[in-house]
Amino acid sequence: MYVAVKGGESAIRNSQQLLAEERRGDRNVEELTLDQIQNQMSLAVDRVMAEGSLYDKELAALAIKQSRGDLVEAIFLLRAYRTTLPRFGTTIPIETANMSIRRRISATFKDLPGGQVLGPSFDYTHRLLDFSLAANGDVPDAVEAEDAVDQNMPRVTDLLNNEGLIEEEKTEDDSEPFDITRQSPKLPAERTARLQNLARGDEGFLLALAYSTQRGWGKNHPFAGEIRMGELSIEFIPDELGFPIEIGEITITECQMINQFKGSSEIPAQFTRGYGLSFGHNERKTMAMGIIDRALRARELDEQVQAPAQDEEFVLSHSCNVEASGFVQHLKLPHYVDFQSELVTVRALREAVNTDKPDEAEPIPGIVAAE
Amino acid sequence: MTASSQNKNTNGSMENPEILEGYNFAYLDDQTKRMIRRAILKAVAIPGYQVPFGSREMPLPFGWGTGGIQVTASIIGQDDILKVIDQGSDDTTNAVNIRNFFGKTAGVDTTEKTNKATVIQTRHRIPETPLSKDQILVYQVPIPEPLRWLEHRETETRKMHALAEYGVMHVGLYENIAHYGRVTTSYDYPVQVDDRYIMSPSPIPKFDNPKMDKMPALQLFGAGREKRIYAVPPFTKVKSLDFDDHPFTIESWEESCALCGSSNSFLDEVITDDEGTRMFVCSDSNFCKEQIEKLTNAPLLQNGDGS
Amino acid sequence: MTMSLQNPLLKVENLSHYYGDQIGCENINFDIYNGEVLGVVGESGSGKTTLLKLISGLLCPNAGSVAFDTRIEGLRDIYKMSEPERRLLMRTDWGIVYQNPKDGLRMNVSAGANIGERLMAIGNRNYANIRSDSSDWLEKVEMDLERMDHFPETFSGGMLQRLQIARNLITKPRLVFMDEPTSGLDVSVQARLLDLVRGLVSKLGIACVIVSHDLGVMRLLSHRLMVMKSGKVVEQGLTDQVLDDPQDPYTQLLVSSILPV
Numbered sequence: 001m002y003v004a005v006k007g008g009e010s011a012i013r014n015s016q017q018l019l020a021e022e023r024r025g026d027r028n029v030e031e032l033t034l035d036q037i038q039n040q041m042s043l044a045v046d047r048v049m050a051e052g053s054l055y056d057k058e059l060a061a062l063a064i065k066q067s068r069g070d071l072v073e074a075i076f077l078l079r080a081y082r083t084t085l086p087r088f089g090t091t092i093p094i095e096t097a098n099m100s101i102r103r104r105i106s107a108t109f110k111d112l113p114g115g116q117v118l119g120p121s122f123d124y125t126h127r128l129l130d131f132s133l134a135a136n137g138d139v140p141d142a143v144e145a146e147d148a149v150d151q152n153m154p155r156v157t158d159l160l161n162n163e164g165l166i167e168e169e170k171t172e173d174d175s176e177p178f179d180i181t182r183q184s185p186k187l188p189a190e191r192t193a194r195l196q197n198l199a200r201g202d203e204g205f206l207l208a209l210a211y212s213t214q215r216g217w218g219k220n221h222p223f224a225g226e227i228r229m230g231e232l233s234i235e236f237i238p239d240e241l242g243f244p245i246e247i248g249e250i251t252i253t254e255c256q257m258i259n260q261f262k263g264s265s266e267i268p269a270q271f272t273r274g275y276g277l278s279f280g281h282n283e284r285k286t287m288a289m290g291i292i293d294r295a296l297r298a299r300e301l302d303e304q305v306q307a308p309a310q311d312e313e314f315v316l317s318h319s320c321n322v323e324a325s326g327f328v329q330h331l332k333l334p335h336y337v338d339f340q341s342e343l344v345t346v347r348a349l350r351e352a353v354n355t356d357k358p359d360e361a362e363p364i365p366g367i368v369a370a371e
Numbered sequence: 372m373t374a375s376s377q378n379k380n381t382n383g384s385m386e387n388p389e390i391l392e393g394y395n396f397a398y399l400d401d402q403t404k405r406m407i408r409r410a411i412l413k414a415v416a417i418p419g420y421q422v423p424f425g426s427r428e429m430p431l432p433f434g435w436g437t438g439g440i441q442v443t444a445s446i447i448g449q450d451d452i453l454k455v456i457d458q459g460s461d462d463t464t465n466a467v468n469i470r471n472f473f474g475k476t477a478g479v480d481t482t483e484k485t486n487k488a489t490v491i492q493t494r495h496r497i498p499e500t501p502l503s504k505d506q507i508l509v510y511q512v513p514i515p516e517p518l519r520w521l522e523h524r525e526t527e528t529r530k531m532h533a534l535a536e537y538g539v540m541h542v543g544l545y546e547n548i549a550h551y552g553r554v555t556t557s558y559d560y561p562v563q564v565d566d567r568y569i570m571s572p573s574p575i576p577k578f579d580n581p582k583m584d585k586m587p588a589l590q591l592f593g594a595g596r597e598k599r600i601y602a603v604p605p606f607t608k609v610k611s612l613d614f615d616d617h618p619f620t621i622e623s624w625e626e627s628c629a630l631c632g633s634s635n636s637f638l639d640e641v642i643t644d645d646e647g648t649r650m651f652v653c654s655d656s657n658f659c660k661e662q663i664e665k666l667t668n669a670p671l672l673q674n675g676d677g678s
Numbered sequence: 679m680t681m682s683l684q685n686p687l688l689k690v691e692n693l694s695h696y697y698g699d700q701i702g703c704e705n706i707n708f709d710i711y712n713g714e715v716l717g718v719v720g721e722s723g724s725g726k727t728t729l730l731k732l733i734s735g736l737l738c739p740n741a742g743s744v745a746f747d748t749r750i751e752g753l754r755d756i757y758k759m760s761e762p763e764r765r766l767l768m769r770t771d772w773g774i775v776y777q778n779p780k781d782g783l784r785m786n787v788s789a790g791a792n793i794g795e796r797l798m799a800i801g802n803r804n805y806a807n808i809r810s811d812s813s814d815w816l817e818k819v820e821m822d823l824e825r826m827d828h829f830p831e832t833f834s835g836g837m838l839q840r841l842q843i844a845r846n847l848i849t850k851p852r853l854v855f856m857d858e859p860t861s862g863l864d865v866s867v868q869a870r871l872l873d874l875v876r877g878l879v880s881k882l883g884i885a886c887v888i889v890s891h892d893l894g895v896m897r898l899l900s901h902r903l904m905v906m907k908s909g910k911v912v913e914q915g916l917t918d919q920v921l922d923d924p925q926d927p928y929t930q931l932l933v934s935s936i937l938p939v
Contacts, residue, residue: 009467079428086400182406184423184598187526313524323596326433330513333435333465337458337495337654340639341557341576344622349551534762538769538799542784545791545798548805549827614805 023068037061046251046280047071051321052078053181053200054085055250055279072202076322082181092235092244096254096277097158099230101149106156107224108258114153119229121283156226157256157273166258166271187313194296194316195289199277201319203285209295209309210288218295218307222274225258229281253282257290261301272301390478397444397477403427407445407600411591414602419564420532421515426598436469437595439492439511443473446507446591447490452480454488459496459637459654466494483657495558497579499636499658502588504605510573512594515601517561517571537569540612548617557622563610564603572609578621578637583609626651631662685747687712687853687885688733693742695732701909702728706742708904708914712852713883717900717917719890719932725909726889727857733887734774734855735764746771746853769799773846773854777861779838782845783830789816789841790826796849815844820874836867840874847878854879856888860895872898893933897921905929 024031038045038061048060052075060078067073103119106112118124130137160166177192178185180200185193198206213220231251235244257274274294276286295309308314318324395401403425410424429437447453453473457466461483469492470481482488485500492509502508518528521539531537540561547554554560560577564570572580573592583590583603590603603609613619627634629650636658638651653659686709695702703725710716718726731737733744735756745753746767756764768774776782783792793812794802802808813823819840830838839859846854859875860868876899879886888899896903896917904914905926913926924930 009462009471012464012467076428076432080430083403083427083429084394084398084400086402181427182425184425186423313526317525322428323433326435326437327513327596328434329432330434333494334458334463335495335574336639337576337637338558338574340637340654341578341622343640344624345555345557348553349555352552530761534765536765536799538795541798541803542787542791542795545794545805545808546787549788549790549809613803615803617805 023066032065034058034061034065037064043281044069044071044074046278046282047203047285048074048078050279050282050285051075051200051202052082054078054082072321072325076325079322089236089238091247092237094232094234094252096228096232096252097153097155099153099228099232099252099254101153101228101230103230104153104226104228105224106226108156108226109159112154112156112159114150117149120281153228155228155256157258160225160258160271164270167261167273169273185316187316188299189312189316191293191297194312195275195277195293197316197319198289198292201289202321202324203282203288205319205321205324206288206292207284209315210291212307213291213295213309218298218309219303220291220295220309221260222257222291222294223259224287225256225273227253227255227283227287229253229283251280253278253280253286255283255286255290257287257294259294272297389475391475394476396449397447397473398429399427399441399444404445407441410600411442411445411602414591414600415589415604417568418603418607419568419570419601421594421599421601423598424600426595429595431468431472433596434513435465436492436494436511438593438597438600439494439509439595440469440472440593441595442509442591442593442600443490443492444477446509447473447477447479449477449479451489452482452487454482454485454491454657455493456491456496456498456655456657457494458639459498459658460656462656484661485655485657495574495576496637496654497575497582499653499655500661501582502586504587506588508586508588508590510575510590510592512571512573512592512599513596514559515571515592515594515597515599517569532568535567537563540569541614544612544614544617548614554613554617554619560619561612563612565607566610569612570601570603570609576622576637577611577619580609580611580619581621585609624651628653628659628662631659631666633659633662684711685753686710687714687747688887689743689745689747689753690733691743691745693729693732693739693744695728695737695739695741701725703732703906703909706911708911710853710885710887712885713880714902715879715886715888715900717888717890717896717903718906719893719896719903720906721891721932724906726891726906728909729906730855730857730887730889734772735768769796770849771852773849773851775839775842775846775854775856775859777858779830779835779842782842783838785830788827788829789821789833792830792841793844793848795845800849811848812844815848818847818878819844820870834867835863836871839863839871843875843878847882847884850882851884853885853887856886858890858892859888860892861890868895875899893921905932 038057041064044064045057045060048063048071049055049057052060052063059081060074063074063077064071067077101117103121104114104117106116157166161168178190178196180193180196185197189197212218229251231249233246233249236247237244255276257276259272259274261270261272272294274290274292276289276293278286278289292309292315295307296312296315298305298310299312305311399407406425410422414420414422426438426441429440431437431440443453453470455461455466455470457463460466473479474481485491485498488506490507490509491498491502492511494511497508516528518531518539521543522528522531544554547556556577558576559571559574560580562570562572562580562583572583585606585608586603587605589605592601594600611619622637624638626638628636628638630652633653636653636655639654640649640651642649688710690706690708693706694704706729708716718729720726728737732739738757743755744757745755748754748767749771756767759767774782784795790809790812793815794808797808797811813826816823816826821837821840825833825837830841833841860871863871872895878884888895890896900917902914903917903920905912905920905928907928913920913924913929920929921933924933
């Protein structure tokens with residue numbers, strides 16, 4: 001009876017086996033392959049790589065398979081794996097103007113050098129369930145463009161920059177960007193730390209916050225200046241060689257939000273930027289990130305900090321779904337020692353009320369308990 | 372304590388789960404361990420001060436002991452003998468999980484016997500058996516900031532610690548006494564270390580607070596999600612906050628342990644039927660077992676270690 | 679009043695603060711002596727709240743100095759002190775009564791704890807003593823002792839201001855800053871509160887800087903008056919003198935438009 005309330009090693013082992021069985025599901029159904037996940041669940045793979053902070057499609061697919069499609073769990077698996085990887089060095093910063101574009105749209109200009117490239121998107125579909133997919137419908141090949149996508153694809157914000165209409169994108173100084181995966185983040189945070197935090201942040205959390213600014217919780221009037229998605233090669237300078245070599249290619253999505261700014265005593269009216277970047281094809285995420293990045297610059301731009309999305313400590317401390325999921329779910333762990341302490345206290349309090357105050361007791365105000 | 376990347380079990384009296392291939396000794400790479408050890412050294416040098424560190428994602432969820440695990444992984448060597456408890460017990464799910472983790476990644480010996488362990492990782496309890504100067508107690512900490520409930524901003528609490536502006540802590544105690552005639556905080560009861568920093572003892576019952584004072588063992592605290600490490604060096608003064616005329620007190624039970632008869636240990640309440648009948652048993656399962664052995668003057672359970 | 683022989687308690691010299699190219703306040707000079715009540719009057723936007731922030735350690739000036747007569751080292755520039763020193767000063771020798779009591783009180787702890795907090799902050803660890811001091815002060819600000827364990831949420835505006843005053847005065851500060859302490863209160867409540875403040879300040883010999891747009895308040899409380907417009911002091915002198923015989927055209931306008939009392 002005493003042992004029954006404790007965990008027990010064999011119970012845990014059995015639970016793990018049951019989990020494995022449930023994951024596999026009906027054995028008459030063919031098992032998912034990592035190839036299938038990588039190819040046909042590619043946006044799930046992209047999200048897991050982005051929030052898992054690790055660009056590896058195969059491992060992300062494995063994580064999705066292992067987690068039974070629970071993406072937050074898959075992100076967690078990838079992050080924990082990432083911990084074990086040694087760091088060889090840092091790649092050369094990427095230049096998104098040189099991206100091989102697969103999609104590039106701007107909501108601020110009807111036409112622009114390079115044109116609007118719609119690419120693959122849900123945006124132009126009707127959200128009707130396609131029953132032909134249930135029947136394993138074949139998909140016709142996509143049409144190939146007659147001309148190749150324009151090589152010259154300047155960023156919209158650079159076009160505005162030529163006129164001085166938008167703030168210069170400036171680095172705070174020449175120092176290395178802050179790395180929140182290696183150092184404990186400091187508050188107030190520098191923009192590099194903020195952007196890194198948002199790039200890894202939970203898509204749902206960022207989406208809700210960005211939405212809140214549009215509904216008046218934080219002053220923000222964004223235009224989607226440009227969203228571009230495509231491939232970029234990654235270069236690295238090994239110490240032994242001393243010159244850059246290409247070590248691979250990644251897909252990224254970039255969003256430049258343009259926001260109105262009335263100007264201040266020192267700066268004339270101009271547009272300001274909010275920036276979003278993510279591994280893989282993640283438009284919703286990068287747009288939300290662009291909006292929040294701008295909202296978090298309130299202090300820097302002398303705007304009043306009134307809404308949650310503008311509150312750096314609030315946003316940055318709660319954006320990580322690995323932390324959030326762990327801490328919310330840790331309530332499942334046994335707390336019977338703490339609860340016992342509370343029982344002893346509550347009984348003592350009740351006794352005190354019953355003996356000391358036969359008449360009406362004071363209304364009991366809330367006392368904040370730890371944890 | 373040495374850490375190396377080999378998986379050798381030199382003291383092989385324990386049946387360990389098979390050791391994981393392809394991972395570092397105790398999971399973390401040496402760079403990370405060095406970073407954490409630096410944080411620990413700083414923490415020991417400034418008792419009670421929360422040292423920020425570059426906490427990593429571990430294969431266990433945040434909130435489930437990742438801080439304690441990272442601290443243990445950074446200090447554990449092959450000759451160490453590890454004990455892991457949760458709620459005072461060695462066989463709760465979380466304790467089993469963490470013990471298995473180190474069995475799998477470090478291959479160190481594990482034990483349930485408090486006095487045999489060199490490193491004890493704990494969640495929510497301090498063992499009843501007094502610890503010695505050759506032992507290290509590693510606490511898992513969910514919220515390291517004792518001021519968090521009164522001031523939720525990190526930027527502000529950091530300043531309050533720096534300036535030792537702690538009046539607000541006593542405001543909390545005052546409120547308790549004014550409304551209830553006593554302090555109602557029953558666990559995670561704040562302490563002041565070495566007359567300087569106010570510190571969260573982690574959610575141990577206040578029953579355990581007096582054990583922290585002048586403890587011969589080194590006490591290390593790891594908060595993984597919040598990315599903080601702090602420490603109480605051996606033989607350091609740890610005082611639970613109180614008023615002169617309302618001194619700190621600990622829980623006591625009218626009952627004794629139903630299994631070993633102990634009347635001075637922390638008791639868990641176990642409900643035994645749906646009529647609400649209950650019994651009280653020691654929360655420290657190893658202590659309870661040892662008391663029973665003493666009583667019967669013969670080992671009750673042969674297989675004291677491990678399982 | 680013969681106070682010119684002693685050291686000033688607060689000495690403000692050439693104090694200026696700008697918001698971008700806008701003047702917050704410019705080139706302000708004055709001294710305050712022990713037990714003196716200085717009123718700062720002006721319409722909204724005249725810079726009086728900026729000035730109050732500057733001299734109470736809440737806003738760092740662009741130019742000029744604010745020196746306080748510290749107990750040990752005499753006159754010291756508060757912005758050249760270390761932050762711990764300045765914060766210690768703020769919770770011992772100074773008090774600040776905010777226009778909005780929610781800025782100055784802890785709304786989620788009882789009245790007694792609000793009053794007793796400063797005692798605990800400076801190391802008092804005897805519950806019974808803290809409690810009896812708190813209840814003394816509750817009486818001094820003419821509040822019902824039954825309110826001791828109630829939360830400020832349930833208090834009226836006038837009671838909240840009384841609570842703020844008690845919370846500040848319990849450590850017997852030498853200088854108290856008050857920002858529009860009676861605005862937003864009913865006229866009758868205002869009058870009683872002003873009486874209370876006047877009584878306490880004169881009995882305890884506390885120096886006080888009161889900012890208000892209300893000349894009636896100034897007439898009642900302040901010994902000296904400073905009139906501000908567009909960030910500058912246009913006139914200062916003894917209160918009665920300024921109000922009865924204003925020299926500056928702006929003061930004349932102010933007095934004629936608001937008085938008679």
